[in-house]
Amino acid sequence: MVFKETNSSVTLQEIASHCGVTKGTVSRALRGDLAHVGPETIKRIKTAARELGYNPGSNHDARRLALRKGNRPIINNTIGLLLPRKYGYDCNYYMILFNSILEMLMPKHFGLLVAHICHDTRAEDLPYAFRRDEIDGFIACDENFHPYIMGEMIKSYSSVKRPAVSMIYRIPGCSSVVPDHQMAGYLLARHLLSLGHRHIMHFIPSNTPPYHPHALRMAGYRQAYYEIHLNPDSYLQCGLLENDAYSDVANTVRTLIRRSEITAVLAPYDNYAVRLIGLLAQCGKRVPEDISIVGMDDTDPAQNEHGENILTTVQMPLREIGRQAAELMLHKVLEKESEDITIMLPVELMERASTCPPRQLKG
Amino acid sequence: MVFKETNSSVTLQEIASHCGVTKGTVSRALRGDLAHVGPETIKRIKTAARELGYNPGSNHDARRLALRKGNRPIINNTIGLLLPRKYGYDCNYYMILFNSILEMLMPKHFGLLVAHICHDTRAEDLPYAFRRDEIDGFIACDENFHPYIMGEMIKSYSSVKRPAVSMIYRIPGCSSVVPDHQMAGYLLARHLLSLGHRHIMHFIPSNTPPYHPHALRMAGYRQAYYEIHLNPDSYLQCGLLENDAYSDVANTVRTLIRRSEITAVLAPYDNYAVRLIGLLAQCGKRVPEDISIVGMDDTDPAQNEHGENILTTVQMPLREIGRQAAELMLHKVLEKESEDITIMLPVELMERASTCPPRQLKG
DNA sequence: TTGAAAGCGGTACCAA
């Protein structure tokens, strides 16, 4: 790590004395107020500032304080990131989003201020920095994120409305960067149907609100059935998805053994599929010979004895989602663009070895 | 998400007018300056503040500005976190550290401001917020982190010395929270030696500086040999560890096939071991029958066909490291404790199925 | 084009 000298205790007043002008002139000059200060003066003052080692960022407080008078916004160069607090199997998922956002922010010297949120997070649970208007906007990745409430919260701490961007979840009232959830569901279901599967297990609860990724995914499943003139209600079988994924998987295995007409599973996420494959093996069921399994996200591999990933799944463009969310946020902050837009990014079917035609069609 | 009203535009002056006192008195009262303001007045003023919805955090700028006069420190309720920018196989590793720090910080309403660093990161590459003294201290996890340089950097932006805590790497000049690297190496080597292995491959380059985790790990390897009166130099074989882990693993496989006296591998980290096992299988070598492999960290599983994790490795207390680093930092910030200490946390050998006695000793 | 001065919202000193 390299270190270069700048003296943060230098003030506008010192530069002013040095140049024989007043601090007001220095203030105008350093901000390049061409309309109100002579070009010659500007050059002289800027040179002096550099020589004295003036650090414009260091007295941010004073600037914020002064700017408040005119109710004018100020750029803090910090973006807030709201993530669910998880220690589960989908850690990779959030780390990719996180890293790709920071990757875009660092070159612009923007920092990322992170907080965990859950469904009952209250404004006063957030770190103080969030409540001091020290951030320029939020990026969130949580189905419970509510931009209106968040917006109101911020407004109560700041006079300015701070932009919000939601990742993964398309949320009305703010910009969103989302994968094509419906296409993801469609591609997987169509893949299984084209192999000959009909009775397929999935994990989308019936009370899913519309616009939720699960609802979109389900719409994709159904679309694949309709396309070949089948009624999805006669074939799609919903499995249990509770909180404790361990017992969930065991329960799913029992269902699969009992209901032998089910020949394929649309797992809710990759790691679920991975553990399902493992548990099925312990029960003497082989994937894909006895049953086909597909995952979702392409974040976790299901390895065979050769170390190859056999999991057929859909790849989510997570890194691209993070990058675009960050870029969108920077644009909103720096260009003061306030329109809410939704960016939908394409997904890709990864055909691997965990799927094949169902047993009865083979022999 | 729940939202509760507080009006951040309320100032001390308004409360003062409301109570018929001056803002100086309100300032003292709200900070509980019992020595200089009457208890009755305090109660009256605090009640008024609550009723008017005064938010003490919201005018942090003004407070910072005022406090600067006396060169007095102020608590920002934000901790900086410096992480290497990685997209590799050890993402889990950093996510666990990250989450466990935030887990400790959130209840205290401290935020975590994250930045990526690498070996040639300069002070001016960091986000502006770092250079404005908006953080109360650093937590770092990078071998290139240099607390003296960082300290000087911070001092050049702030008049106060901000504490630093290093995770994983024991770094002189700041507090550290580290796993027992030497014990980790010792436990794995002793395990392999006790099974009967002698010629063992490892990945510690000879020019590793002392105190580096690798050097400590190596000391542990050697200790295990000495303990049974063997000269480690006659048996330990160093493998190549370059940047591109893919070709590294392939290269290691070639070495193992060529040098048949080598019967076990001390892999540099779990995922390396996982891929090594996979690649060996493709070459017709089975683990552990033909060769024993151990990992390091217990962050990634090597699954067999039953979904069981077979990787013998050492478990690092990552979550505990993050939690203790955060706690230590909070203590330094809130209690102004400045002594540098090192906390060394125990590691645990996880004996699984990727190790067994070498072939020649079996038959 | 520049200078002088009035804030922004606190803290802290000196009198009373």
Add this chain to the structure above:
DNA sequence: TTGGTACCGCTTTCAA
């Protein structure tokens, strides 16, 4: 114990 006041460093209005 309280009031009055002078800052902290910057922006901005109003005069010159």
